[in-house]
Amino acid sequence: MAPFVMNDLSRRYTNVEYAPVDISEYADGNIGIPYVWSYDSKQPGPHVMICGIMHGNEIAGAEILVRMLKNTVRPENGRITFCFGNPDAYARFDCAAPYLNRFIDADINRVWGPELEDPYNQGSEVRRARALRPIVDTVDYLLDIHTMQGRGRPVALIQGKTAALDLIANITSIPIVLTGTMHQAERLRLRDYAQFGDPDDKAVAIQLEAGQHWEASAIAQGELIAMDFLECVGVLPRQSKPRAQKQLHLEVVEIVLPKGGIFEYAKDFENGTFFPHRGALLGFSGPERVEVLTPIDNCYFIMPVHFRLDGGSCGRFARSIPGKVSA
Ligand SMILES: [Zn+2]
CATH class of the missing domain: 2.40.50.100 (RNA polymerase II/Efflux pump adaptor protein, barrel-sandwich hybrid domain)
Structure with missing residues (x-):
């Protein structure tokens, strides 16, 4: 039974339009961290990470990562790392109860503070965050692809620092940008971790909510924004700029x-x-x-x-x- 207070409206949001893609072939990774694939152009440039499925039931992120890996999206400058964030929770995804299995022990997007240093905390997500930490620590630009429960236009959640505002204004495929204090702000999210949370550091993390969790349109929207992001941070050459649209801050x-x-x-x-x-x-x-x-x-x-x-x-x-x- 769902641990949620459900009503007629929420039940209308439980339809899953696409099956979760099999990611087992990506389990080994190529830099010693499971489900993390990193490609270095050997040319100067930033280290850019695209992350998906930090939340196990936000399955569009896995599909987007697999498409980019299969399409051999590789950097011309700098380095691109593709990261399947929480594969253990993703493996438990259930189309019949898609609102479950967001995480196993704890929300991995709330454990980037003292949890990482607590030796008694051996929860599934904390251990995964510790495994990801060495690579995350070297990232200049992060796009963390999530999806949301409601329908509507994608929204990017960012720190209000200058570097983040400057970058996001160029990523015109993102229609809405949101800054400010969110719920449970005392627990550190990945987008506020270390260099990303430092107002004087040029590193930027974007938490993208690409669309409704289980509507197929979230995949196309997320992929379009991910490619735009890679071009804007300079690891891919600028193609035709996506149709410029009014970006709401x-x-x-x-x-x-x-x-x-x-x-x-x-x-x-x-x-x-x-x-x-x-x-x-x-x-x-x-x-x-x-x-x-x-x-x-x-x-x-x-x-x-x-x-x-x-x-x-x-x-x-x-x-x-x-x-x-x-x-
Ligand atoms: Zn999420």
Whole structure:
């Protein structure tokens, strides 16, 4: 049985449009770390990593990595490393209950702080993060491909430092960029780890939410953005620039935290839904069904959550950052 509070709307989000790709042939890796493949051009340039399936049930990331490996995407400058983040959780993916198996012992995207140094912590994800650490420590640009529960346009979550903002403005295939404090900010995510979290370091980590977890469109969207990313950081020659689109830069203004994990949306909202007016109804929180309203005019709703544990958020309200909307 699902450990989530499910309702009619969340059940509509459980359809899996594509089978998880077999990644067993990539188990050995080529640099001594399982499921990590690294290619060095022997030319000057940055070390770039593309990561997928940090969360075991976000299966689009595996498909994108396999496509890039099979298409022999290799650097002309610098080095590219392809990383299947959490293959053990991925191996447990179940199309009949796709919301499960995000991780085995702990969310691997929340263990990049003191957990790595704690000898008593031998959880599956902490051990995997320790194995990845030597290679992650040498990365200049990271694209960590995730997917999200809601439908809608892809969104990139980044640190608000200058190097990250400068880079992401060039990756025009990314329609929405979000900065600001997220839920459970006290637990370190990969995108905030070491060089990526240092405001004075030029290293940049982008956590991409490429689309809805189990809709096939997330694969194409993620692959397009991954190729654009590799060109923008200079390891691949610039091809025809993807159709330039308006990139929306947002910052979090409020995290929506329903009581007891109980929340009912007033409507089926997509990622990036825009509300022109303050006081618009998002949904009803907790057993008392308290109305949750947009806190500001010109408000965006980011990453609706449909499978929610007690204590989990059900999305974020955000506002656009003036002057950061690029053509
Ligand atoms: Zn994820």
